Amino acid sequence: MFGSWHKPSTSSTATAEPGAEQRPAQPKPGTRWPWSLLTGLIILALAALIPLSGDAATLHTWTLILMFAALAQSWNFLGGFTGYASFGNVFFFGVGAYSTGLLILAGRPFWLGVLTGAVVAGLLAFLLGLPVLRLRGHYFAIATLGIAEATRELVAIRNLGGSGGEVELPLPALSDTAFYFLFWLLALACFLLTAYLARSKPGYALIAIRESEETAEAMGIPTYWYKIGAFVLSAVPTALAGGLYAYWSTGFDPPTVFDVGISVEMVLLTVLGGAGTLLGPLISAVLFELLSFQFQISGSTFHNSLLGLTIAIVTIFIPQGLVGLVQEFFRPLAPGMSRRQLLVEGVRRVRRAIAANGV
Amino acid sequence: MSDVLSPPTASEPAEAGSQQGPQPLLELRGVSKFFDGLPAVKQLDFAVQRGEIVGIIGPNGAGKTTMIGLISGSLPLSSGQIRYRGLDISRLPPHRRAYLGIARTFQVTQPFKGLSVRENVMIGALFGRRGLTQAAAREAAEAVLERVGLAAKAHFRADQLTVADRKRLELARALALEPELLLLDEVMAGLTPTEVEQAIALMRAIHASGVTVLVIEHVMQAIMGLSQRIMVLHQGNKIAEGPPEQVLADQRVIEAYLGERYAREQQSRLGTVRPVSQKEGKEEQG
């Protein structure tokens, strides 16, 4: 129905078909579901021990790690499972932050602000999804990017919460540890939701949409409504994270909470871990953010360079993600191979997977 | 043979212009489709009775696949009306039509590439009008895969299949919806003669189980042997409709579609091919 503006792209994707067959496909959720679930729960359980260290800097780092884990996982609902790559999910983060900030400034309790932010973000995702989810590919990505950018501009011009949109909040009544566990709960909730999607009927609908929307529709799946559902699902936790962040950081402005870099980081983390996988976003959030903070601690401000470089390396060498590489390595092989042969074959496959996307 | 198998409503296959017959299962009234102002289908009137098996032929670019797209809802109509079981379905999205029992295959196969063959078929049973649970859908998928001869490859990833198997998978996905009306878009293209024979047998069996079938096919042997009635499209227009022999004898069809030279060969070959494929069909059902 909206195929007409994909003419240029369909021609080139069609010609890419033969090559596409050799490409390691999107990692399939559910193949090692129980193990992935267990691994993820162990990671989160270990993360729950962090406050015991008593080190404020470590706690700060891990609070942000958990926040990005939640953000990446919620991006995964739409971008990974459904295949609609939003480059403007930070919009919902900002909506959550401003709802919380404005309600606190109005003298309301912070939890009311966070919940309001989630509800507002869900509603906005629904309303914006109605037109925007009719677009695909580049167009959807840029439309969402545009929403976030335009909102950042509007918030600043309208002086929402303060001059230029700068919001100053009173010091929170919650301890840093309490904040940590709120973010932890959010990350856990996102993880469990992903685990559910990887095994459930709605999850199959989303994956079917990613693999072929036209076929999904012909198979009786109301694709439009599932997409909107996935958009809402991806917006709500993002807004919750934004709300928590607002209260925790005690002050923010439009360039911070509508930063396109946050959107891109959600995408990067998901792709780096493996789009559409259960474990991917969680693992890469931990790995990448730890690395990133390592750089910051050493006194440099190369965050954007690091982000850019990581993106380049990931997209060129492991576009199927870390989880995809591991799966490729352990894919069931012919019986009767020796360990050495298994290892050689595994390495060969991984190398082939890495070199699969060239001209 | 078809008379025995068809439900009573279709025991007298409607001639061209079937308005006076019983209510058709599917009816196209003055259907047109334009792409950027260029007509792909023009003012098409066409009806299919419940229990029929109808062939659609025509040269490349005649509008056959467009017609399937219009019936299944993946393409919006430019004008006209499509009625199914007497209901106007012209504005319904594809998934609602699937829910009503219309299933299709795609000429260019479009499986869910990253999923296994079994999951591909399962999705058809999970959603749509059957709405099975995952366990039930898995069983239903196994049954359908058995039927189309893909059971041994159920665990393959869909993009690892050969062309013939991909065609089978298309069919299996459509069957998993338990359709009333099955739209088959060149499921035999690219198959070997043996595979074509198998496919014909399979289609007969599907038709015998009570499914109304609309077949687009370039393999003449298949379409002549299968169809009770044939409709010929040429440049978006219906130029002939009727029993296979009658359509093949039609001068306009010969000119438009077959070309004078091939027409004679085709007619002489038809006399030998048709009984053979019918025999195949009987064996399959027995």
Place this chain on the structure above:
Amino acid sequence: MLVLAVRSLPVRRLPFHREVSAMLIAQVIVNWLLLGSLYAAVALGFSLVWGIMNIVNLAHGAFILVGAYTAYWAFTQLHIDPFLGLPLTMLLLFCLGWVVQYVAINRVIRAPFLVTFLLTFGLDLLIADVVQLLFTSDRRSINTAYSGFGLTLGTLHIPFDRLLAALIAVLLTAALSLFLQRTRTGNAILATGMDRDAARLMGIRIDRIYALTFGLGAALAGAAGAMLVELYPFDPSQGGVFTLRAFVIVVLGGLGTPWGALAGGLVFGLAETVVPLLPGIGPGYDDAIAFALMVLVLIFRPRGILGKAFYA
């Protein structure tokens, strides 16, 4: 936290009086044409790369940035006028684009769109960061001897530098169109854009054509950057906003031809010139306007104004 503020381009609007007069309308039209043509230059390379390679190059803004700073550097250090130094800037950017394509993008050319999209965004971050390291995040501007001079007819004022930039933008559009239509290499580029595999079978070296196309796209971005820095103060955070605008312009004009970029640029320029003049709306809504325009066009005229299916 990340700080990647993408501030909007300060469009230097001429003094404006509320009384509607013929002169005023003429001035608005002149402003519109000058701005619109400049926007065509901003989008030209982006349109080429998208149309031929089906890659939405999010590093386009970074190339504009590099172009702007090259011109700035050449002006302050070597005293080369930005307009005269245009060929130099373009050559440098061509090389940069060629290398980026050969080293990075050719490796993922067959991957799903998300991969190329993400990769070019990563390159954008990297390049913008390097530019910031070299030139700091201070705002820079160029003041040539002729800055501020222009043609004056009554109250109508046409600044020289903006007029020159607009003319060069139209010239570049025409040159690109001629190059694609009339030269062997140009035809090879078009053929590759239409059907990569068929082109390969005809003996065209796809990787080279892609590198050439990407290099050209970067060179055109560099030209746009060099002209922008002459007209507006510039800082390293502005790359992103031009990428977004290039996208909107291409969507508005359609992907079909270089002239689509010009058409899109003019429509976009019109919106930016006229909308702030409407009662109840002030300046500063540039991104909102851009976004609203784009969504409207995508929904109502998906192929843009001059929409053609292929680049030709």
